[in-house]
Amino acid sequence: MAEQAQGAVPLSAVIADAATGVALALRGEGDPYALSRILRQGDAVSLAALRVLGADALAPYALDHRAPPGGDDETVVRETLAAYPPAADASEVSVWSYRGLVEASHSYLPGGAAHWPPPPPAGADWVTADPWPKLAHRASQLAALALPGLAPGLAEDLTTRTDDLARGFVRAIRRRDWLQAAGLGRWLARMPDVPTTLGLDAGLAFVRQMSGGDARVALHVVAAKRFHGRGW
Template sequence: MEQPSASTRLAGAVRDLASEVVSALRGGDHPGVVCAPAGIVEDDKLGIAAVRVLGADVLLPSIMSRRRPEGLDVRILRQALTAFPPGADASRATAWSHWAMARSLRALDPPVPHPADDEPDASWLDTAPWQALTHQVSLLAALAVPGGDCGVLRALTRRPHDVARGFVRAVRRRDWLQAAGAGRWLAVLDDVPPSLGLDTGLEFIQHMDGADPRVALHVSAAQLLRAGDPR
């Protein structure tokens, strides 16, 4: 039998990890433990790579419930942060994703020591066409968390109508992951057009592609944020 490729195994590990995040988000008082149920242990190269792909959302259940995350999750997130630093030619999304992971670790009480990386540049978001804007910020939906002030959020507060346009476009194009990421941002933005029907849109995305754990993750986060009661 042909062995699965490395990319296939990584995609499967990311899906498993995202599924555990969704389970913890929906679990009420269930502790926000993520890596262990997904079969990820320390120094697990595939698991660490999966954590790097999912980024700061590994700690999302703890952030939403305002509880200190499980120690293993913190240690593996730190390993991922160290193992996959952005290179000089890294994309903007990669740089911001790395920064979000570092911010999550520094925000712990007590904080996990890590160099205080400066925020990447976000000025390009002010002039990006709304289609490109939505594509880029949907990749950075892990930044859309309670109290998550950053350059990306500040830029989007000046362009909520453009994010809403991008959300509608993604739904029409059946790009459910982009739509879910944009919807998560809309859940933390003010001045979102009431006519958008964000709650109904999120339910529709969940119905159409909620089987994709990464889509379900963003939809679940957005719905909790919209409810105004993270857990």
Template sequence: MEQSSTSALLQGTVLDLASDVVSALRSGDHVRAGSTLTGGGAGEGVARAAVRVLGADALLPSVLLRVPPDPGQLAVFKDAVAAHPPRDDAAPAVVWSHWAMARTLRRVEHPLTGPDAAEPAAEPGAAWLDEAGWQTLTHQLAVLAPLALPGEECAVTRAARRRPVDVARGFVRAVRRRDWQQAAGAGRWLTLLDGVPDTLGLAAGLDFVRLMGGSDPRVALQLEAARLMPAAVLL
């Protein structure tokens, strides 16, 4: 079996999973029928890896809409967190996306006491973002879009809040490059930041990204999150 077809299957599963999340965010409930994780479509290992790739956003409907996750989905999510810990030499974005998953898991499992009740791993550092130019900053924030949540408080969100203009510039750059995934992720962040220049035209920009790139469920997921963000309160 070639590695390329393995990763093609993984990417396909990530897209299916993202579609599930988009449907759930749009309908306000879980899509139980035909769910990628519980429908037995993909093998366990692939599903687990796909959840790891989609990251904390796999449980975004539960977090944003305050509905309890499907037990089967939750189990796969837990497995994904356990099976794919970051390596010692992992890039900061990899470490942070894993941290975000662990944090989401605690939020979902301890909704009453909040995440602080069982705070495990120490928060990673975000110095790499502070040292990054605006291009890299935006790219990395888009990769870490699952951390863009109302009321989220961590080093990455603080780094983003310090540089709203730079993220807005990154959004412009991503649209110019037709990198819709980055544009959508940056757009999601921008809905949370104060100090974004009005002239950016964010609302029209998000509509434009949906028009151009919304057929990719990973793009649609970010745009749905951005749509719900202003009204949402963190679980």
């Protein structure tokens, strides 16, 4: 896991290692999940990896892997939120991903919402204004917010553009952009009226197979299946 000789490991490897740990937990495999076992408190690379994974790092706690109250997991999340707040000129994706981690902390960690920072405001005008290729790109980067109960307003807005997200899903597969395809497939898995002609279940399985073992692709596909029953 990431904790082994982590000081010399590049950020991408720590992210992949953590994503693998989350996916294992979502499949019910491996040891009981603890965020602090795969991303250590006080370690700069771990905190950066958690900021990238966002709410997904807490996804197993949305199931029955409950975090112990007041433990190291809370410390890791708090350190990350303090170290990587969105800047004043941050992109919408950066603000939304930060907000998603805060929301997931409120929902999945037992410390109590009163002790967590409030989610920062985040605009969603881009959901209606963006042309579909740009919309697909942004939505795929925010796939961690497709977790149950998170970002309900954003999810509702994205539902109005289901067809455009489906177009993006097909385009990403054709371009062999497996991470974007997996992220879009995960959002589509949460939506109620996905066209049956899209073949979402087979598409998600294909994306995972073709991704060459990409850990973040696997995490998105496993989450689509575990939380929304889509994919094989």
